[in-house]
Amino acid sequence: MIPDALTQGQFDTVYNFLSLVIAAQLFTALFLTFGLSRILPRYRLAITVAIVVCGIAAYHYFRIFDSFKAAFVSDSVGGVDGYTAAVGESFNEGYRYVDWLLTVPLLLLELIAILALARKVQSGLIVRLMVAAGLMIILGYPGEISGDNGVRGLFGLLSTIPFAYILFVLFRQLSKSLATQPVSVRGTLSRLRWLLLLSWGVYPIAYLLPLLNIAGSDAWVAKQVGYSVADIVAKAIYALIIFYVARMKSYDDDPEFARVELSTEDAPPILAR
């Protein structure tokens, strides 16, 4: 539930985190757009998907930012500045869910594309993961907008089943693929598995915060910060790591490309590995 009032500090915290997410997504998308020609053509579609994911997230965060600003009006009670819920304007949590409905399947696609699993495994896997992602998000929403903790808990639980399935499948596939990856990216991909668990793990924690009987507005602020941080890690930072993997794989696939792309000082250690 959206709180009736926020202190100045709480309002500023949410405000600055929402703006941080806009900047992070927008400029990650820009960086990757310029970076496309720094990797081999075979990896450019995966990075294009990453650009789209960050772009979609930036769009929704502009909306979330505006919705947040409109939903609270400044006031001063007993000389203390603060904010109260605006009459007739309500913060729209729906934007996050529309965003996730579009970006989560794309994030899965991005990861699988860069792993370049055998084509047979790939298409079956993608279908199953996308169905699970859709279910996860659709089942989460009724709990998110409910003011009742029982409803929130129930839908949270239902949503966790496809969530756990996705993470289990991704973690296993990433682990299985490690052996077939170039040595130069094995360490990064191995750490990426844990980043995936860590960043995705923040979403259910943020979702469940309102159940912990923390004072309403504190839990709500922590939830907004949690979703914001998780979106930065799971979309922007994740995309930058995938770009790094694509770049290393490009060097590995094509020594001539590596020669052109790397300065003479860089070249020996990377090419010599």
Next chain:
Amino acid sequence: MIPDALTQGQFDTVYNFLSLVIAAQLFTALFLTFGLSRILPRYRLAITVAIVVCGIAAYHYFRIFDSFKAAFVSDSVGGVDGYTAAVGESFNEGYRYVDWLLTVPLLLLELIAILALARKVQSGLIVRLMVAAGLMIILGYPGEISGDNGVRGLFGLLSTIPFAYILFVLFRQLSKSLATQPVSVRGTLSRLRWLLLLSWGVYPIAYLLPLLNIAGSDAWVAKQVGYSVADIVAKAIYALIIFYVARMKSYDDDPEFARVELSTEDAPPILAR
């Protein structure tokens, strides 16, 4: 603390400096975007990072500009035009800190990438500098938003430790790398060390201005101007110098590229060195 009132001259000064920063960052980013194909591929990622840094700064200065305009309303007291702090709208210093949180690590990356240190040194260095940059900014913020000079001084002091560490490491690395750089850029890189100290040095001075017992609004205006000038030098001018270094190194690496890029009048002295 944000002043209760500004004179017309103070308001105009801040207003015009904020607008200057927007123009400087936005069009440096535009220049570098078009300039990417004027350097060898191996230096383009570093310049892409510079484009992103200037873009992020432009985004935040648009926000700072709007926040400043909303935070002060025009009035006329005793026939003298001026501005008073708006009720319910407060100038958000948070934008600067969100901006620095994103851009300072990228600035460090930019410099290290163009120096092209041996890859082994590079990754360890980057991690240590980024951690220090994060600490520096996070420790500075509580003092920045505090109205208490003791709190400001304490957090300013704490923040100065990682700040000094970063500058020490960068200065030493730049100095050490000079010997391995092409003769054509040695002078520029040597001067860049001093520009780095000069431009970064403005931040702590601006930060500490409110402690000097200057009348509140004068100190605040000087701080805004100081941060603005420092952001132009540390991001836009710094990026242009790095672009110049990348261009000189490109000529040095590839005489054929130099022949295509340089007009006949330019060519002899540069190629003949």
